[in-house]
Amino acid sequence: MTPQITLLFVLAAVAVIVLVRWIASRTGLPAAALLPLLGIAYALLPGPNVSLDPGIVLTVVLPPLLYSAALDSSLLGIRRNLRIVVSLSVVLVLLTALLVGIGFHLFVAGATLAAGIAIGAAIAPPDPVAALAVGRRVNLPPKLVTIIQGEGLLNDATALTILKVAVAAAVGGGFSFPSAVGQFMLAAVGGVAVGAVVAWGVRLARPLTADPLLANAVSLATPFVAYLLGEELHVSGVLAVVIAGLIVGHHTPRLASGASRLQTSAVWRLVDFLLEGFVFLLIGQQLPTVVQGLRQYDTSTVVVAVAVSVGVVLLLRPAWLVLTQLLPRSLHTRLGGTSDEDDTDETSGAGQAARADPLARRLSGREVVALSWSGTRGVISLAAIFTLPLTTDRGAPFPDRDLLLFCTFVVVLVTLVGQGLTFAPLVRSLGLRANESDQARIRNEARSAAVEAALARLDEVAADEPGHAQAIDTTRGQLLARLARYRVRLDLLQSTESTEMPTSPEYEAALRIRRAALDAQREELLRWRDAGRLPDAGLRVLERELDHEELLLPSRRRR
Template identity: 35%
Template sequence: MNGVQLLLIIGVGIAVTAVARRHRFEPGWAIVVLAAGASFLPGMPRLELDHELILALVIPPLLYSATRGASFAAFGANLRGIIYLGVVTVVLTAGFLGWLSSLLLPSIGLSAAFVLGAVLAPPDTITTVSHGHEIGLPRRATSILTGESLVNDATALTLFTIAVAAVNGAHTTWQGGFRDLVRAAAIGLGIGAAYALAGLIIRKRLGNPTLETSLVLLLPFTAFLTAEQVHASGILAVVMAAFSMSINLTLDPKHQYPGGYLTRLQEEQVWRVLDFLLETFVFAYIGLQLRFVLDDLTEHGDPGLGRTLIAAGVLLVAAIVFRFVAVFALFGRWRLRHRMAERRAGRDPRYRQAHEARLQRRRSRPLPPPSIKETVLVSWTGMRGILTLAAAAGVPALTDAGRPFPGRDAIQVIALIVTLGTLLVQGTTVGRLARLLRFDLAAEHAEQERLRAAGRAVMAEAAAEPDSDAAFEAQRLALGRAVHDQRLSEDVARELIEEIDLRQAARHTIPT
């Protein structure tokens, strides 16, 4: 790929995104379709990048950016639902789709079939969350889907790595794979926390927004590559680093410093631009591969174009249906256990007292299981997206033994078709479904307004002179303490802190 081609891809992507957003159309879907069509133009060269380069350059910054806006408190409150969806459901989906792929495409082998299962397993729920306000998602569903998007990527890519190793001849069992998953997760989390701590210590000593932003931009790549070097989860390293950095820099008084507001404002815009450029590139890159992988499938004859297209259609339907089954089964089990515990508490006073004692020892009461309406909505948010395409593009061309990777072209075609199919079937209808379910969000909106009013009261109490640097710092510190004392939610505090940052920046920009 030369520089001119890369610039043309990005330039066309900007134009397509502008038109798509004006007409309220999903830009990623439009870019993939147009790029796939462009691949059939006469003289269009095949664009090839090293698979490790794609995973290392695309996944870390996108995941770091998505994690920055996540609420740690909401993540903890919805941890059970997030683990159900981000770990259990992804493992079950990868196993089921891998097994089904081995039946549909027996020539690629069982290990390569599980590579395909891992590629297709994680839904891109963060796309739904980004439009949550306009389509009317309840906050509970938004929190669960946000947490799922962070955990399922790590789970799927760890399974992907194990499956690729199996293709390369590594001896892998279910027990060994589970141990590898736990080990990779634990070490990855530790590496992410260590790099975040180092970043927090170094950042406030730089004293320059450009240098501080550059440091943060390096953090996801460094955490990811370090973890991958020791065969740990680079994805979880990035998630932990992003959580630790964003929460501490915004809400922890120990990590506040003069001028930090300039870096926060600058970073917000930098990450938005970087997200757009990387997503545009990946959607265009995988679309531009279509003609060439179809040609390869036709030429090689095994598994063949016809069988691959049939498998893609079956796997598309299976992916949608299996998420429904898995989500209803897991959330239904959760509701059943919750109902049984309530009944036992009503019959057994000693059990009720012990249960209440356990709840009092916690800082917050655990949330009840999702309602039937929330379960239906979460079940329908199974659109595949950027990670599926990036993982498919990251399948190596050759095995460690130097032989062609079995089924690579079929994996890429099926990943593209399943992604496009879920975006078309589910992505274009999830908003309509949310409206049909008629969630009553009045109480949520009232609670948000109450919290905003409480936050503004905290700000007013913290500073008598609202337009001085000292007052701005005092307001931010007061909001951080309010979150720590559970008088204010994390997302409302961040929203108000961004307002403070903007006012402080305006004060230093506009002549007085």
């Protein structure tokens, strides 16, 4: 395509993404499910189409999406849920690949075990984008959000490593179980090491990136550095990106300036929005490519292959989650999930810790159902299956490549659209909602503790610098006023028995008054600019001050 046509495609895609996001915000339907449908509709129209290049997806699209998700995740939360995260992102992925491979070998005419494991590896890792987008909108409990995030961050590395081993066996390279295990361990351990080294390098570069623009540039480059370094060393570049993002995100509050965090966060939100939108549109547009090679197969063969692929994906996940929750305590703590501490005696320290930390407990039945339905597949599955070679080492066509492409596309479409559209109603029917009142109480307690620490520091400053009493008194008065607001809010939160966010007429009125005051200041600044009394450069500086002040006002869901 010419540059003009390419630009037209990009602009049209952006327009569609914006429109779908607007529709999703009005209807509650997930954009991740709507965009593939529009991509399919476009693919059926006459005219040029966009083909998926797996190299570009794995090298250019995947690293920033994974890194951004890792920055937004909780390293401590994933560590608390590490057992269940590992059971889903490693053990379940291995089981899915193996069972799909066995199913293809036994029930699909002419299919080899290696080719079946290859598609099993491709369709094994869920893409949590759709599930998390819906989950946050319906206020899914933090424990489930953390598990879905952790699983989505780690499962791609497992799946891509299995895929490499299966493809090597399918094209004639032979299969050795000890060699496969060694390759997997090397890729995992090496990926973790590379990610830690890259995160350490980012941390060392912090003094050189005091400028928010420089800090943002380093942040955008980090996932590509981690991925390319990992791949160059023949370890898991995907895992390197994830580990680097988790470590950097954990230390960012301590090392980065406030201006850098605000700008970096805004840039990554835009990157996520555009990349995810392009990816989901691209999924739908692959329909002609995956359908055109099916003429050589009998209908019964296609139906059986699709049934094996979709059946294993949809049934194995809930079966595994139920199994890991029903295991005895000694096995459960090794395989199944988090801690069993909430079943201990209430007077024990462990039991109190489990109740204090809602992430540190076993899954309930409703949580198992929700997690079972959150395994939507996405572009990683398609990109992985498109990396299958056309021929084997002996020059023969790769076994059943076109059939594997079609089955992968069907799995992605069924889970992304089917589960994506029904996940929100399912969560609502299960009554799974985060305790908004409890979360707000914790935030306000932390705010109060932070202000009290600031007041204590002022006392130290007053003792060391007695000549600045007026400035210290002014700052103390501002902090005391803020602390008074937090304590009033805490009293309201602690007095309510509802899990919903309590409202206070005085609190709501105070927010309206403060926003009205900010609006009046903006209007006056604009009158000064329009009258020629304030240059545009000065207006932008003053507007930025007001914008930062407005950011301090809590939103409805974050009080």
